Amino acid sequence: MDNHQLELARQLHQDSHLLYCTPSTLTKTLKTMDLAVLSSFLPGQPKHFANFLDRALGVQ
Template sequence: MSSTSRTVFVTVGSTRFDKLIAAVSSQPILHLLHSLGYTHVTMQHGAGPAPTSAASSATAIGVDSYNYKPNLHQDMEEADLVISHAGSGSILEALRLHKKLIVVVNEELMHNHQLELGSALQEQKYLVCCTTDQLEKALSAKEYESLQPFPEPNPSVFANLLDRQLGL
């Protein structure tokens, strides 16, 4: 991609989150992303259906999608903005890559632990957490532009805890 390309990567993980894919591939969201300077959207749609090709045909933003890859690291690394389901693995990968991150909670899941994780990390200003109904507002507000960098992992924390537990 050229240096003027700005990309959005959307991931739903290994399950279905059709509502997120439908929201991002909607005309209003694609037009908004384009107005914010994004030129391309790549969607990992998981077990759900791919976005319709009609969605991108009416906008000046490129859209492509796939269901799964062995590894999403390259797509996240190349993205200027990540819009993700609230799975802990996806969140941590994006945060460790220091990506602007909007986490969209799947409200249809039972015992919505995703909301707890997303809300806690939003309070720390590491990401923006919303529902699919709030996604357009979250993009427009651009709070994702001023997030705090996620701290680098500290391997000595676990080693010290283990040492204390073993009495060393």
């Protein structure tokens, strides 16, 4: 199944949602990181998922 957490971290880093580093680059990342470049996640809409589940399970 490969390492999906690593793939996700790399993608989120590319999308400016987090800072990604490896143990060998940790010191450099900590010294040079600029938290202002990070983007916030948009709030989720869990009600949409709940409605989908209700319909899928025949509850609604």
